[in-house]
Amino acid sequence: xxxxxxxxxxxxxxxxAWELVVRATGVPHYxxxxxxxxxNALAAQHAFILENAATTLLEMLLGMLxxxxxxxxxALLLAQSRAVRRWFLPLVLASQAIPVxxxxxxxxxxxxxxxxxxxxxxxxxxxxxxxxxxxxxxxxTERGWLDLAHVMGARPAAILLxxxxxxxxxxxxxxxxxxxxxxxxxxxxxxxxxxxxxxxFLMLQANAQMQVDLLFAALSVLAxxxxxxxxxxxxxxxxxxxxxxxxxxxx
Amino acid sequence: xxxxxxxxxxxxxxxxxxxxxxxAKLFDGLDLHLATGRTMCLLGPSGVGKSTLLRxxxxxxxxxxxxxxxxxxxxxxxxxxxWMAQQDLLCPWLDVRGNVLxxxxxxxxxxxxxxxDALLDAVxxxxxxxxxxxxxxxxxxxxxxxxxxxxxxxxxxxxxxxFGALDTITRWRLQELAATLLAGRTVVLVTHDPREALRIGHxxxxxxxxxxxxxxxxxPSGVVPRPLEAPDLLALETRLIGELAGAAA
Numbered sequence: 001x002x003x004x005x006x007x008x009x010x011x012x013x014x015x016x017a018w019e020l021v022v023r024a025t026g027v028p029h030y031x032x033x034x035x036x037x038x039x040n041a042l043a044a045q046h047a048f049i050l051e052n053a054a055t056t057l058l059e060m061l062l063g064m065l066x067x068x069x070x071x072x073x074x075a076l077l078l079a080q081s082r083a084v085r086r087w088f089l090p091l092v093l094a095s096q097a098i099p100v101x102x103x104x105x106x107x108x109x110x111x112x113x114x115x116x117x118x119x120x121x122x123x124x125x126x127x128x129x130x131x132x133x134x135x136x137x138x139x140x141t142e143r144g145w146l147d148l149a150h151v152m153g154a155r156p157a158a159i160l161l162x163x164x165x166x167x168x169x170x171x172x173x174x175x176x177x178x179x180x181x182x183x184x185x186x187x188x189x190x191x192x193x194x195x196x197x198x199x200x201f202l203m204l205q206a207n208a209q210m211q212v213d214l215l216f217a218a219l220s221v222l223a224x225x226x227x228x229x230x231x232x233x234x235x236x237x238x239x240x241x242x243x244x245x246x247x248x249x250x251x
Numbered sequence: 252x253x254x255x256x257x258x259x260x261x262x263x264x265x266x267x268x269x270x271x272x273x274x275a276k277l278f279d280g281l282d283l284h285l286a287t288g289r290t291m292c293l294l295g296p297s298g299v300g301k302s303t304l305l306r307x308x309x310x311x312x313x314x315x316x317x318x319x320x321x322x323x324x325x326x327x328x329x330x331x332x333x334w335m336a337q338q339d340l341l342c343p344w345l346d347v348r349g350n351v352l353x354x355x356x357x358x359x360x361x362x363x364x365x366x367x368d369a370l371l372d373a374v375x376x377x378x379x380x381x382x383x384x385x386x387x388x389x390x391x392x393x394x395x396x397x398x399x400x401x402x403x404x405x406x407x408x409x410x411x412x413x414f415g416a417l418d419t420i421t422r423w424r425l426q427e428l429a430a431t432l433l434a435g436r437t438v439v440l441v442t443h444d445p446r447e448a449l450r451i452g453h454x455x456x457x458x459x460x461x462x463x464x465x466x467x468x469x470x471p472s473g474v475v476p477r478p479l480e481a482p483d484l485l486a487l488e489t490r491l492i493g494e495l496a497g498a499a500a
Contacts, residue, residue: 144340147311151334152403154357162356166344243343243385 033213041213055197059187063122071130079138096128108194122186129178137171173237180233184226260406262287262323269315277303278463290438292452300463301441333403337412339396341384348380351399370398390421410440430476445491449484451475459498
């Protein structure tokens with residue numbers, strides 16, 4: 001009970017302080033609207049906001065699917081082949097060194113203003129944490145299991161699929177959790193650069209039209225969606241990888 | 252409780268066995284005879300190289316040039332060894348039955364679930380076949396590991412301190428169980444516990460020194476698993492502890 005109540009209380013406190021600051025300083029609403037004004041904007045335009053939120057959510061979901069799929073396959077290839085490691089590991093590292101911000105305009109140029117460029121941006125940002133976490137898990141299979149498999153006369157393919165991959169699933173799950181946390185960033189960056197729908201697009205539009213209360217309303221929905229998205233992925237991973245040791249309790 | 256399908260047992264000879272690690276010789280020119288169907292206990296302090304000797308026989312570490320490991324029947328040892336380590340090495344994503352069947356899964360052979368269940372019954376885990384390893388106690392986990400080792404049905408069984416992490420009573424029960432179920436196979440058991448060696452070893456050799464040497468073989472009388480109150484065990488334990496203490500000094 002307190003677990004749910006505590007963050008709500010903190011949120012209520014922050015909102016109260018925010019409203020107080022807005023009233024006390026008399027800052028104009030097009031610079032900083034108070035929470036009441038933001039709530040009114042949210043209520044008035046909820047259909048419009050939700051419609052755009054659905055687009056962003058879809059981009060995040062597809063980006064996750066694509067990014068996790070590509071990341072997992074890359075990790076498997078890297079872990080299996082020395083040649084792949086030598087030639088492509090620097091490339092994987094470089095993929096992280098290039099900010100998605102920098103290539104988002106290119107993605108829009110190549111893939112258009114539609115959903116594809118946002119999915120690609122999200123997938124790019126998701127790819128690295130998934131690859132590095134899964135790869136790390138795959139190359140750190142417990143020595144004892146490999147010894148046992150060796151004495152048992154295991155086939156190499158079976159060692160990979162029945163031992164190393166399942167043993168690395170908790171590491172992959174950690175990577176996917178990080179990916180779930182950064183997926184909204186990728187989608188919104190894509191929308192900022194060029195889009196016709198989505199929360200990022202809505203926020204830019206609202207900003208340009210000095211509708212800062214709408215911008216804040218969209219931002220709060222984005223934050224809520226991002227948290228719910230992470231929580232859902234976390235829940236799903238706990239179901240799929242139940243043997244993952246829980247070292248810290250993340251409420 | 253007939254779980255043994257009697258694979259053809261053989262003796263094993265390690266001749267001029269040598270292993271180096273990081274430039275240092277762990278042992279060199281070592282000869283060891285493993286008698287057919289007998290349990291050899293290698294007793295020694297930690298870090299002396301007894302586990303490495305076991306790994307050499309298992310083919311997990313390469314021997315120095317000249318090292319020969321020969322089965323009495325002249326055929327290669329590969330595929331005729333079962334391995335049991337101090338960690339139970341149960342896969343947390345498989346239930347207990349799945350873990351017992353790990354070998355056949357890894358070799359892509361059809362799984363003999365009926366035999367796995369019979370072995371789980373033999374080690375006293377018949378009600379845990381569908382349980383996940385995380386729900387088992389330390390002793391139960393090692394029982395499951397013992398069932399997995401027996402499932403392999405190999406004539407040569409190599410055990411590296413398999414009961415080292417268990418409490419006294421659990422260890423005592425598992426020693427008895429292992430000695431009974433492994434009867435008739437050629438077994439090498441590495442341990443640092445003289446009493447364990449005296450309880451289940453047909454032959455005991457102390458490993459000591461650097462590079463490691465094998466002490467003279469000790470062959471206690473009686474049938475294994477020997478009861479703790481067997482008359483000469485205390486004297487032999489004293490002698491072994493003396494030998495170990497001398498080696499450590």
